[in-house]
Amino acid sequence: MNMKKWLLTALFFLSITTVFAQGKISGIIQDNNGALPGANVVIEGTSTGTSTSFDGTFSLNAATSKGNVVVSFLGFTSKTIPFTIVNGQADLGTIVLSDEGNVLGEVVITSTVIDVAKDRKTPVAVSTIKxxxxxxxxxxxxxPEMLANTPSVYATKSGGGFGDSRINIRGFAQENIAVMVNGMPVNDMENSAVFWSNWAGLSDVTSAMQVQRGLGSSKLAISSVGGTINIITRTSDMKEGGSFTATLGNNDYIKTVGSYSTGKMKNGLSASILLGNAQGNMYADGTQFSAQNYFIGLGYEINDKHDLQFTFTGAPQWHNQRSAAPTIAQYLKYGGGSEPNRKYNSDWGVLNGEQYSFRTNFYHKPIASLNYNWKINDKTKLSTVFYxxxxRGGGSNGAGAIRGNRFFADNLRLTDGTINMNLIQAWNSGYPTSLGTRSQVGGAYQNSASTSNNLxxxxxxxxSVNSHDWYGGIINLNRKLSESFTLDFGLDARTYRGYHFQVLNDLIGATNYSDNFDVNNVNDAGVQQPRILSETYSTRPSFNPLTDVKGQEKINYNNDGLVRWYGAFTQLEYTQGNLSAFVQGAISQQGFKRVDYFKYKSSDPLSSTDFENILGGNVKGGANYNINEKHNVFLNAGYYSKQPFFNAVYPNNASLVNGNLVNEKILGFEAGYGFRSSIFNANLNLYHTTWKDRYQRSTDNAADNPGGYYDFAGITEIHSGVELDVNARIMDKLRLNGMFSYGNWVYDGNSTSNRYDANNAPIAGGTSQTLYLDKVKVGNVAQMTASVGADYEVVKNLRFDANYRFSDKLYAFISPGSFSVEGHKGSLELxxxxxxxxxxxxxxxxxxxSKDSFNLRLNINNLLDEVYIAESRSNIFADDKVSTAANAPTYQQAGRTYDGVADANTVYFGYGRTWNLTFRYEF
Incomplete structure (x- = not known):
């Protein structure tokens, strides 16, 4: 159907709606400062709605003589207003929305711990998904893919395993993006990592998600260098009702979810529960998974001053991964030579008729929180959360070798590129194979971590197990000093213990495993002895979140990382007429301690260090001015002093503190302009962020310094850019949206190194390295993104939507330590x-x-089946030589390129066409 027919269809149904209308509803929507242009007005239980014009007025046709209209605007409490058509009219007069509470979706946020940005008030760049x-x-x-159409966001599936996706905001990886759940920081306390598979259930319990790019509105001393992802989950006092959802998708994907909420009952109690299950395979081969999720919310509104909310949610899961990025040549080889096999995965095979992967992630990370809100009086609120x-869990890998061949070696593969698991099992068990027959050690087929070539x-x-226990609390006192000034003051405390060790999962036919890494395992003469182990542990998550990890038999390494965090913060807000402003400051002390049970004798002081305490903090401020009902502008600026990660404090898996330990320093500026009308909204943002003293380490390959490394100082990145997002309601049934972002994210200046030995002690001599990074593009991200989309209601309750997203200036992942030669080619552009x-x-x-409804949704992603490289883990150019030989040709000369990219690069191709069909019953 061409566009002309679409428009005729739309006009036809518009005319039908008009003919059968019972009358017209009109009114004016305001806040305490005047008209609210762009507020949503919808007839309850229908899709009939409109937006207010620049002066706050609205009118819409009603097909019934009685009912309710629901008025909403981001950052304000929604109102439900009854109407009755008399003589074809219903004038609702002036409706005033209150912004006394933060509001997202159906949930009114009474806790001042949760910082939600408000439109035309909070001076930050923000996008909200309900x-x-x-x-x-x-x-x-x-x-994270829900955010892919947000300006300056680049989200990919990475290897393609369940929950293995990653997100990048304004050129900063997710380790430098603060992820908050109901105001609680959830980035790992040792390395700030976020593993989305641990939070897979969040999508089912999220009421709304805000992406605050740049400084963000959080009062905490969190390092939101690139931005803040603020996730607001269900609460127990959601409106009464429930739902049942079933989703089918490609590759045998199936997911079921059921939920029910009591709503707030007369006695002040409320409850909400959700249970879900998902299983199947992802798009890439060998990526089977199974995941469950649960949410329990209990609430008690004691009276109009005291409110308690308890939540407990988790998502136990296991999934086979594609951790190793194959080369383009491998994708082509196993795709027939002309087109790549985008599904190719080099980490798996088949054993006993079932999928067997060496790379399995398994984890269960529940989080419990207790929120208490106390309205002390009309001017003072106290909000607390304890969590x-x-x-519990980790990720698996292969250990050891067969005649020097590790599990991923070509000698151990079948013709389809999968791992020959039958060969490995036969060798391990002592049966003759194409690689020979294995010999015994002490009458046993004994495995170890050695990769040497022997029989x-x-x-x-x-x-590798990375379990933890984490406890924290946040207290915030909110005081309205006057009609214009509001003061917040609070405390933030956290304590964390991470358990890091390896365990044996599968001997694959062998008898036992020999480990010789525990220096405390000695005989009567005090001589270190190997431990002979045979107990194995499952790569499936424990549903008990308090499973004891100390009693497991550990191999290769065994250490704990302890982190303590103490923070204080304050914020002063000013609101008067069209002007709103804030200034915020926070300080934190982060302490790091390392305990090692294998590497050091228990009598050695280094087996348990003292806490290395490091101060950090931030200060930021901004202002928004509403020029009139349509136009607003804002400015903000901030400075962060960010403590380094745990592995920078104790580098090289040793217990000596880094001798060149400095905080990272971030300085950011941002300006924005907004336009609001009844049919068109737009936001334009400009930003500039300087990130100094990035930590970087690279191996020292000198023969006189085995196990040593270079530590680089003064690495600086500059991230600047422009962002635009727009949306328009062309007619009641047609909505358009779009965005454009362009970044210039580069390294600034070069960096020199300090030299350290394997024990983290500084040493002299050797050749001091310089990293020639000036003007090198920051990699692993697309620096230009754009999208355009449309949503059209074909007939009542039947909607069609489409979105086209374009990514350009996409650079490969780079390690700064690789740029030690002047005159290099920079970052590889994909x-x-x-x-x-x-x-x-x-x-x-x-x-x-009836309010009960049946909902059916079909999604088709990558409809045109575009073949594309989503990310590259290497930086090899087409005009690089294929070998070090003097007369070696380049990849281009040798015909070894794909779409202009050298085929030796290790990459992840994006998914091809995928689909999912969801049925949901809401009651």
């Missing part, structure tokens, strides 16, 4: 690409006047 959009468009995608998180060793599957996603939604109520 639960309705997440329910419709997520399907079998990953949670705990217990992570005695074999291959095992082992896991081919640009565009993706078209589409969806169809249908909704019907059980009866004409």
């Amino acid at each position: 639960a309705s959009e997440i329910k419709e468009k997520l399907g079998n995608q990953e949670f 705990g998180s217990w992570g 005695t060793n074999g291959i095992s599957k082992i896991s 081919p640009s690409y565009g993706l078209l996603d589409t969806g169809v939604s249908f909704k019907i109520h059980r009866t004409k006047d």
Whole structure:
């Protein structure tokens, strides 16, 4: 159907709506400062709605003589207003929305711990995605992908395993993006990492998600260098009702979710529960998974001054991964030579008729929180949250070798590129193979971590366990000093203990495993002895979040990382007429301690260090001015002194503190302009961020310094750019949206090194390295993104939407330590690409006047089946030589390129066409 027919269809249904209308509803929407242009007005239980014009007025046709209209605006408490049509009219007069509480979606946020940015008030760049959009468009995608159409956001599936996606905001990786759940920071306290598979259940319990790019509005001393992802989950006092959802997708994906909320009952109690299960395979081969999720919320409104909310949520899961990025040549080889096999995964095989992966991630990370809100009086509120998180699990790998061949070696592969698991099992068990027959050690087929070429060793599957216990609390006092000034003051405390060791998962036919890394395992003469182990542990998550990890038999390494955090923060807000402003400051002390049970004798002081305490903090401020009902501008600026990660404090897996330990320093500036009208909204942002003293380490390969490394100082990045997002309501049934962002994210200046030995002690001599980084593009991200989308209601309750997203200036991942030679070629630029996603939604109520509804949603992602490289882990150019030989040709000369990229690069291709179909019943 061409565009002309679409428009005729739209006009036809508009005319029908007009003919059968019972009358017109009109009114004016205001806040305490005047008109609210762009406020949403919807007739309850229908899709009939409109937006207020620049003077706050609205009018819409009603098909019934009585009902309710729901008025909402981001950052304000929604209102439900009854109407009755008399003589074809219903004038609702002036409706005033209150902004006394933070509001997102259906949830009114009474806790001042949660910082929600408000439109035309909070001076930050922000995008909000509500639960309705997440329910419709997520399907079998990953949670971060919901943000892919946000300016300056680059989200990919990375290796493609369940929950293995990653997100980048303004050129900063997610380790430098603060992720908050109901105001609680959830980035790992040792390395700030976020593993989305641990939070897979969040998509089912999220009421709304805000992406605050840049400084963000959080009062805490968190390092939101690139931005803040603020996730607001369900609460127990949601409106009464429930739902049942079933989703089917490609590759045998199936997910079911059920939920119910009592709503706030007369006695002040409320409860909400959700249970879900998902299983199947992801797009890449060998990526089977199984995941569950649960949410329990209990609430008690004691009276109008005291409110308690308890939540407990978790998502135990296991999934096989594609951790190793294959080369382009491998994708081509196993795709027939002309087109790449985008699904190729080099980490798995088949054993006993079942999928067997050496790379399995398994984890269960529940989080419990208790929120208490006390309205002391009309001017003073006290909000507290106390929380705990217990992570149990890890990720597996292969250990050892067969005749020097590790599990990923070509000699151990079948013709389809999968791992020959039958060969490995036969060798481990002592049967003759194409590589010979294994010899015994002490009458046993004994595996170890050795990779040397001998007849005695074999291959095992082992896991690196990264479990933790984490407790914290946040207290915030909010005081309205006057009609214009509001003061916040609070405390933030956290304590964390991470358990890091390896265990044996599968001997794959061998008898036992020999480990010789525990210096405290000695005989009567005090001589270190190997430990002979045979107990194995499952690569499936424990549903008990308090499982004891200390009693497990550990191999290779065994240490704990302890982190303590104490913080204080304050914020002063000013609101008067069209001007709103804030200034905020926070200080934190982060302490790091390392305990090692294998590397040091228990009598050695280094087996348990003291806490290394480091101060950090931030200060930021900004102002927003509403020029009139349509135009507003804002400015903000901030400075962060960010403590380094745990591995920078104790580098090289040793217990000596880094001798060149400095805080990272971030200085950011931002300006924005907003336009609001009844049919068109736009936001334009400019930003400039300087990131100094980035930590970087590289190996020292000199023969006189085995195990040593270079520590680089003064690495600086500059991230600047422009962002634009727009949306328009062309007619009641047609909405358009779009965004454009362009960044210039580069390294600034060069860096010189200090030299250290394997024990972290500074040493002289050797050749001091220089990293020639000046003007090198920051990698692993697209620096230009754009999208355009449309949502059209074909007939009542039947909607179609489509979105096209384009990524350009996409650079490969780079390690700064690789730029030690002057005159290098910089960052490898990958081919640009565009993706078209589409969806169809249908909704019907059980009866004409019923609130119960049946919802059907079909999503097709990458409809055109675009073949594209989403990320590259290497930086090899087409005009680089294929070998070090003097007369070696370049990759281009040798015909070894794909789409202009050298085929030796290790990459992840993006997913091809995928689909998901969701049925949801709401009651």
